[in-house]
Amino acid sequence: MAGAERTGCGWPRPRIGHFIGGDWVESGSGRTYPNRSPWSGEVLGEVAAGDGEDAERAVDAAHEAFGGWSRTLPVERQRIFLRAADLLEGRRGEVLAALAAETGCGRHFGGEQLSFAVKLLRQAAHLAYRPTGELLPSDTAGTQAMAVRRPVGVVAAIAPWNASLALGGRATIGPLALGNTVVLKPSEESPYTGGALWAEILQEAGLPAGAFNVVTHAPGEAATVADALLAGPLVKRINFTGSTPTGRRLAEKAGRRLKRVVLQLSGQNPLIVAGDADLEYAVNAATYGAFVHQGQVCMCARRIYVERPLAEEFAARFAARVAALPTGDPADPATVVGPVINEWALALVDRRVKEAVGLGARVLAGGVPAPPCYPATVLTDVPDEAEIAQGETFGPVVVLEAVDSAEEAVARANGSDFGLAASVITGDGRRGLRLASALDVGIVHVNDQPVNDEPHMPFGGVKDSGWGRFGLGFAAEEFCELQWITVRDQDRTFPF
Secondary structure (H helix, E strand, O other): OOOOOOOOOOOOOOEEOEEEOOEEEOOOOOOEEEEEOOOOOOEEEEEEOOOHHHHHHHHHHHHHHHHHHHOOOHHHHHHHHHHHHHHHHHOHHHHHHHHHHHHOOOHHHHHHHHHHHHHHHHHHHHHOOOOOEEEEOOOOOOEEEEEEEEEOOEEEEEOOOOOHHHHHHHHHHHHHHOOOEEEEEOOOOOOHHHHHHHHHHHHHHOOOOOOEEEOOOOOOOHHHHHHHHHHOOOEEEEEEEOOHHHHHHHHHHHHHOOOEEEEEOOOOEEEEEOOOOOHHHHHHHHHHHHHHHHHOOOOOEEEEEEEHHHHHHHHHHHHHHHHOOOEOOOOOOOOOEOEOOOHHHHHHHHHHHHHHHHOOOEEEEOOOOEOOEOOOEEEEOOOOOOHHHHOOOOOOEEEEEEEOOHHHHHHHHHOOOEEOEEEEEOOOHHHHHHHHHHOOOOEEEEOOOOOOOOOOOOEOOEEOOEEOOEOOOOHHHHHEEEEEEEEEOOOOOOOO
16 A cells, blocks of 8 residues: 555555555455556556445544644644645655656656645645634624634545646645645546645645545546545535536536535637737747647647737747657656557547548648657647537647637637636737636636646636636635624613
């Protein structure tokens, strides 16, 4: 089991168990599944294949720990999170190797994840000292009123594989820092970097037993764990990062139980290049924004709109730049485009590209799979009825389109059912802000590409991209209850 079999800071782990109540344990059924590398296919270790009963055990442990953890002094919480940040930063080499092996994450994006996670922990250390409420004016004489935020209890966190370290942390650290306890369900594709690693770090940092728990599961069995977390009356909040179809099903089930959910879902993120943009900068920004981590980031640019004065030259330079991106082993620092996460994902990307081409799209770069990788691919003349033009294709493919104006690009972007992130590149910052305010999305970056995140920012989308916001600066709104309290300083006169 992770932790139990750990000697030094080596990777991979031969066995990863659940982390429940401060202990590394096997699944109740005794079943395991192999954790395979998306690049080499090798088995990195055996992982506990959990089920609903394991999830219930974890929830019980979290509930039992809540009373003690919620009353922990701010100085103690701060010390734990600062210690955790130092521990995580000190294991940089091991963590980057694990991200590459387990999720195909290259050095650059792995470094971005690690930096985010360390900053997340250090900022969380200060969350314990944020005001927990405010005094409110009352029209009733002799009454002092206040609104007080307090932790809700057990928070269930469901995190994806694509940015496993960062998103596993984002799902859990904010709720923990506010005094809640957490049960984390990482993806079956990232049981270590998205789950067990966080348990190792937080346990070593001194987090009390039961405050943080991890339950893993085999491929195709996520629903058994998720349903138990949804059904459990002790679970008071749920957060989920993943696809819109899965988020919709989860929200429907949570709604029947009147459980609040934070959902960060799919995106079809536009990048708009205005006619007055710096061409070289726009090409470089679009290349990064579309193909970082082989396009397997929810914020990646999926559609690039270019005003016609720049469109032809942008297309030529962009296609040439994309075609030259190094593809291969994620452990090689020179690699930009590594493997997609699994064979199913590779087949889906390939099918959608072929469908678009069959409907009349042209391939400007890439387009031919090189298993386990799919090369960075640029499509143009994609008809609206193609699947790749309608939904989120989670891989290294972007659609390029010329438009008569940036305002037309905004209108086309707003026609999407999704509204996560967008970006606008222009030589006129004021125009960029006007365009940003017209975009129906949760996040807009002017003169940048759309892949950005910071631990304290309000991260989330609108429409079919979800609701609620992650971010330590806004975590209290999602993971605390607001209680109205009044105190009388004199007796009150009643009418009867």
